[in-house]
Amino acid sequence: MQFTILNDRRFWLLFAFAITLLGFPYGILTDWITRSGDVYSTNHPGGGDFVVFYVASEMILQGHFRDLYDPAKFSQTIIDRYGSDYEMRWLYPPHFLFFIAPIAKLPYLAAWAGFMAASFAFLAAIGRIVWGKRDIVFWLLVAPSTFLGVLLGQMSFLVGGLMIGSIFLWDRKPILAGILLGLLTIKPQYGVLIPLVLLLERRWLVIGVASATALVLIGASILVFGTAPWHAFLFGMDGANSDILTTASKKFLGLQMSVFGSARLLGADLATAALLQGLSALLAVVALVATTLSGARRDTKIAMLVTATYLVSPYVLFYDLVAPTFVALWLYFGKEREQPPGILFSALLIFVAVLSFVNGATVAFGFGSGPIAFFALAIALLLRGRAETGRNGRSLRGPLIKGKCREANAA
Known part of the structure; x- marks a missing residue:
């Protein structure tokens, strides 16, 4: 077929990404440029959410470790520094403090830029290792999730890189995958289903390395910061966590991608939203187990693991x-x-890749599209896995256990 730009998959992906940049949800790009809105204050230019990490670093350097986990004290610290607490709290485990401890030694803007650059460089490096070619760095750079991470000053590049690396690399580099998985405990909700798959596939080396890495991090945090932050994190944060999950703020719920958050946005009470989230989690786990034990190809199984994780988490x-x-x-x-996938599956994948924009558009009509995207992808992956199992004629569980995944997938 003669080449035209319209039959190039890269064109349609770039087109979708460009449309996303023109219509970010809630005018976030405009708020960032004008330093207006609820978070993008002239007091702390750059990523609005980064103020949490910056203030936490200041408190670490001053020795106020436990105060991080006291919502009232943390709020007051932000107010003293910026005049408003921006409704932000510290919700991360103590060993994450190692990642942000020194950043307050720099001016706010320099710290934000440095943190974003370093964490994206980590994501790009992991993506390059997994993908095998440098072109993935370009696609990661222009992806909507990257612009959001920079504008908000969030830790999404770091968490995304850890999750991608731990899942995609446990065939080729199990020790590195285990280390990355241990580090992923800085945001544990995104690794909650990985142990299940590791047990089903009997990947004992990855489990052992991940456990050792997590224990070393936790032990080091106790040695450096003491036991008080861990006690406060485990037993003293009920109020801060429940405030986030029980909020009725339409603006905040409009940014949620979970079943729970979307149900609340539609007006469901807490009990109904929790029930729907529980059903979503149950269905996701069943789909994940079925796919993991099937004869589906490896990338189908990985995609189902990621999809199920996002259907399980209520936040x-x-x-x-x-x-x-x-x-x-x-x-x-x-x-x-x-061959790349067909038109319908490709459209669904673009939908997932620009989900932040699509969700912002649907929220304007009163509903979130996050669960729609992830449920649709889970169903498509189930059908894909079933077709692949039929072609293979057997389960791939045996070859996976024996470390022969690549040969089995090539069949």
């Missing part, structure tokens, strides 16, 4: 989409396959 915000974006890119370009 997923619109900047937490780096891993789904990477999976969508992998499947969209047909990595390690002879």
Whole structure:
């Protein structure tokens, strides 16, 4: 077929990304440029959410470790520094403090820029290792999830890189995958289903390395910061966590990608939203187990693991989409396959890759599209896995256990 730009998959992906930049949800790009809105104050230019990490670093350097986990004290610290607490709290485990401890030694803007650059460089490096070619760095750079991460000053690049690396690399580099998985405990909700798959596939080396890495991090945090932050994190944060999950703020719920958040946006009470989230989690786990034990190809299983994770968690915000974006890119370009997917599946993958924009558009009509995207992708992956199992004629569980995944997937 004669080449035209309209039959190039890269054109349609770039087109979708460009449309996203023109219509970011809630005018976030405009707020960032004008330093207006609820978070983008002239008091702390740059990523609005980064103020949490910056203030936490200041408190660490001053020795106020436990105060991080006291919502009232943390709020007062932000007010003293900026005049408003911006309704932000510290919700991360103590060993994450190692990642942000020194940043307050720099001016706010320099610290934000440095943190964003370093964390994206980490994501790009992991993406390059997994993908095998440098072109993935370009696609990660122009992805909507990247712009959101920078504008908000969030840790999404770091978490996304850890999740991608731990899942995609446990065949080729199990020790590195285990280390990355241990580090992923800085935001544990995105690794909650990984142990289940590791047990089903009997990947004992990855489990052992991940456990050792997490224990070392926790032990080091106790040695450096003492036990008080851990006690406060485990037993003293009920109020801060419940405030986030029980909020009725339409603006905040509009940024949620979970079943729970979307149900609340539609007006469901807490009990109904929790029930729907529980059903979503149950269905996601069943789909994940079925796919993991099937004869589906490896990328199908990985995509189902990521998709199920986002259906299980009740707290997923619109900047937490780096891993789904990477999976969508992998499947969209047909990595390690002879042919890319068909039109309908490709459209669904683009939908996932620009979900932050689509969700912002649907929220304007009163509903979130996060669960729609992830449920649709889970169903498509189930059908894909079933077809692949039929072609293979057997389960791949045996070859996976024996470390022969690549040979089995090539069949």
